[in-house]
Amino acid sequence: MPRRNDIKKIMIVGSGPIIIGQACEFDYSGTQACKALRADGYEVVLINSNPATIMTDPELADRTYVEPLSVAYAEEVIRRERPQALLSTVGGQTGLNLSVDLAEAGILEKYGVELIGAKVEAIKKAEDRLMFKDAMRKIGLETPQSMLITSVEAGFEFAARIGYPMILRPSFTLGGTGGGIAYNREDLVEILERGLDLSPVHEVLAEESVLGWKEFELEVMRDLADNAIIICSIENFDAMGVHTGDSITVAPAQTLTDREYQMMRDGALACLREIGVDTGGSNVQFAIDPKTGRMVVVEMNPRVSRSSALASKATGFPIAKIAAKLAVGYRLDEIKNDITRQTPACFEPTIDYVVVKIPRWQFEKFPGAEPVLGTQMKSVGEVMSIGRTFKQSLGKAIRSLETGKASTADVLLKELIPQRLITPNPERLSYVRFAMENGYTVDQVHEMTAIDPWFLRQIAEIVEYDRVLENHTFESAGKDLLRKAKRDGVSDNRLGRMWGVDPLKVREKRKELGVRAVFNRVDTCAAEFESFTPYLYSSYESECEAEPDSRPKVMILGSGPNRIGQGIEFDYCCCHASFALREFGHESIMVNCNPETVSTDYDTSDRLYFEPLTLEEVLNICDTEKPDGVIVQFGGQTPLNLALPLKRQGVPIIGTDPENIDLAEDRKRFGALLDKLGIPSPANGTATSEQEAIDVARRLGFPVLVRPSYVLGGRAMVIAYDEDTVRRYMREAVVFSQERPVLIDRFLEDATEVDVDALSDGEGVLIAGIMEHIEEAGVHSGDSSCVLPATSISPNALDTIHSYTVQLARALNVIGLMNVQYAIKDSTVYVLEVNPRASRTAPYVSKATGVPLPKVAVALMLGRKLKDLGHLTGGYTSGVLPVPQYFVKSPVFPFNKFPGVDPQLGPEMRSTGEVMGVGENFGEAFAKAQLSAGTPLPNDGTVFISVNDRHKAEAVELGRKFTELGFQLAATRGTAAALQAAGLKVKTVFKVNEGRPNAVDLLKAGSLKLVIYTSTGGHSFSDEKAIRRSAVMYRVPCITTLSGAKAAAEAMVSRRRDPIRVWNLQEIHQKLEMHSAQA
């Protein structure tokens, strides 16, 4: 069965913004699908609201719609484009849901669009809990027993049947709020009563507990001819009870005999066939009782998933690409294995190494959220590592995390060991090791964690070998000792720390002794066939398979695990750097350890090193590859931190000199530079002690912005309105030192913030975008919506910004990309910070302007001049790039995953992703962005307003606008008085502590449709926190800044005025070309 010729045009649905549980793995899958289908001659129409993705690059699809993933906008795209088919399985849950919605709304039928990949029936059968259980029973597979319970008595009856413990989940509560595990009758009564009360439908799902069982996943693929294969088995290090996205996982499965593995394989294939996923990849999760071997199916995803991305990277088998080909009719045996070239894709990869994935959590950004892991995913990213053994792989994975701490250097407390082992939490792995260092046995740790003894034994052996290493000195360590340490994944850093020497000395010594890293290939076949793709990982084996080329080559350091503040935007830049290098005739070498990304696809770059981004590992690669240049400015803070150390080791960094990158981050030196240039910045100082901090703050005057140096994403950044806050901050919030002082700035209240991205060759400077933030300064730039072009900045200020940017680029001799943040207050333009590197906004600006910023930046880094690159920049080689429409970028927040956290925006970045809205006017673009961000604005109902006194006048203006739009107003006493005084009709609502029904009650009852609640400044009071938290809990849009509220009002105006309309990037950019041709 070759490709289908009855289909010409295929629509692909992306997964939208990066959120917890749905990250750049769907950029990986969508990008592969776009590439595969276009390579086969299909026309591809893409819809995805996330501008930071590679897949939304205009080169990847024929028509790219960065539009909301809603039925209305998707229908408009379908109406315009008339695709014959819709691929439902590569856009994550979002893509799957939208596909089902379009089918159910009759839109696919109306326009004659065929759903390919998975049909609606199959999707429903897999997703509907009861239908799934029935289907599994039919084919003889067990699922955990469960029952919907509506009374405590029914709970007792069910308990009599299945026993304790029992899992209880109230239906339709946010993030499973109110659920729990009942270990006995008393627990059952308590949890059930609470759960029934919390559930809006008074229903609790009770399920047999499989906590502590072993958890496995199989990645399955099937073609239309019913050929079905397993790509990869994955075993969870953490037992059942921790979401698989929050579990440390290992591939392949380690503790199953062949009999047991085949039982699971048979089950997975039967499941796939019964659910009826026609083609493509699916994933089936199993739990096995470690005592009896009883096996249950936990769930199946009828689509490409996060695990598929992991399995693809773990095996070298490109699941999403193959899934796309299968969807258009190919058979598995008609597709070649890219890596071996000789053998077909219809086989099961076998691997001769061990892969470890560890999630990356950021509970520290969500004070109030308990750092405990359970059945709801909380991690924001993950790393993967490849090693010849589990120990080696585990060591590499821990290094890849870049948590800033070594695996055993956390602050761990003996008395916490039992608690930290029993309750899954982000630190559990560290505690397992720590427990063993403190004499706990494998059996004891197994008892407390339910982690399989095999994994624990591996860690015990690591701890035992640590003792051996500790009994040596740097001088006494010989070749065998070092070789074993390196083979077991021990880093030079750790050895250096252990022996009190510089890690570089350890490196030098082991290299002299012949203990050098070599590189092995990921080849899908355990070396049975020759591999033609240099997809490599380091090991301490005896043969190197890297086979470096002698062509001119440039290495790109990636951005590591996704985290808040450093996410897909940087992967976008790295991938583009790679594409550009190829185009400019250089070999591209990618180094990264994030399995979710496009950058870690083996065909993105000429050569891929799946390695931790540490000095040790990068130097190892440099030893082998000897690159002509290394690019550090595209991967966010991760490679920047390596820039100077690499340069000191003689590694050729290209682009802006690392010394100048460092200068821009060094408060004192940078301040001096600004003084010299005569560019104003908020008064500031640095402090290395509490007293010093107080002194500085007093000198500057409150409020002040306090933060540590060298961080991304505003980690631990606060606005302090008083000395107490500063004191508390210095005592509790940060670790600082003489080299890393705390930075204190005068905070500019109510200033307008501006982000600028620019390209520079050191002399010529082209400003790519001047983005005006919607939220006022003080909200982290990553958490603020922004608009291109700026809408309210005076021409004078724009000129000033232009001139400052050029001066700064020249002064820092920026070669490549630069980002500057400005604040405008009382018509003075202040520089807040300069980052001589790719910024989070680079992809958004690229998409708005049609100019591929990273590509131009690579050309500059390779030594070209802006004046010679007009063909890439639409003819502009200086000045500011034009934008033909309005483009709003809006952040997406994970507050619904962290119940109890105040959603008030502030200087610490907490958004996980972003969307872009495109419009003829600001309101339209902003409305689309809000819709895409998952906070759609209401059309009618009551708007609740509460603002501080400073903002009362503006609140009146806002209230008037909402009234004109037909909304009712409600407000707390103070605000209500101001609104009434201005003649507006408003309902006064109690604050939480004033009486009932109060604002929270109204939210719960669904009487409020929009909440505008700005912080009163200084400490947030518990009352306003409670209201904002409740808004999140009951899914009512909550706006926490006045500027945001004004934008929302404009968006609502647009919603009434403007029709549903969409634009593809290709037509927008064509408009630009015409524009520049006319100019």
Add this chain to the structure above:
Amino acid sequence: MTDALLALEDGSVFEGRAFGARVQRFGEVVFNTSITGYQEVFTDPSYTGQIVVLTAPQIGNYGANEDDCESPRPFIEGLIVREISSIASNWRSEETADRFLERHGIPAIAEIDTRKLVRKLRIGGVMRGVVGPGDANPQDLIDAARRSPSMAGLDLATRVSTRKRYEWTQPVSRCSPSERLKDAAPPEFRVVACDFGMKRNILRRLVHSGCSVTVVPAGTSAEDILALKPDGVFLSNGPGDPEPLEFQVAQVRKLIGKTPVFGICLGHQILGLAMGGKTFKLKFGHRGANHPVINYQTNKVEITSQNHGFAVDADSIPAATVDITHMNLNDHTVEGLRHRSHPVFCVQYHPEAAPGPHDSHYLFNDFTQLMRGNKR
């Protein structure tokens, strides 16, 4: 730390850590790429005369148990792995893999760069090798490897076959209460199984499909087999080169047309020779659990378990009388044959799996169907 050596006939020496039994053994060094199923590999008699390199790096994790033995004892000459587990973690485990090998006198070496070794074998072809103690003179081991007999031309099947005829009655049993396994069919067919080094799971599968099985030694004549009045004859897998098995080929030739015949692996090669084909030695063999095989009758792909160093030459098959029914998609070698006019068929791979995927279990039913058709 080096206390064991592997020396190859090409003069290369690999150093590692000894486990299992501390004895010196020689054999043909081959590699198996299956991720699971090391115990089945240890105990598969087809590995007679071979030192096995496992590409899966973590071996021994789930220990060893009686149920997963494919024969009464391990048949490998030696084992080479990247890492051996010091503990066994599985509810069915009875002892560690280390202890299992030691108990049966099999030497093993861990901490070898198995990937380098496998690449060497892939590029250079299988080689003879010796597993010896770490303090041995490497050159002596290399010489010993060079002196050891080659697999080609050796009749190993007779050596490992049962000496006495016996009945096998045990069907496949569940490894977990959740295993989806059809109940065993009631015994309906009398099958004589010629043991050339048979794996137990073949016997279990035959019984499960409704056969009462009499296992006979490799040297049993066609007359003696037919005297047992079988509904069908099964030819088992086994070690080594099929060509020296002239007696067996001659007996099988006599069986064709008299009774349904089903062969697996060596049994397939013997049938291939009996039906007029030729066999040849593969450069490094097929040993693993992920080989794609297309079934031309259904046009579907099966993922198969394989273990063979020799193969039937496709060009040698008399097309007038024999159909090639299955083909390997990796290297296009013959994987299955069927006689056009007689109830005779065979496959090169292992439908009984153990270790490996269960995609090809249907062949046992094909066999009973064939016998049923022949009975009528």
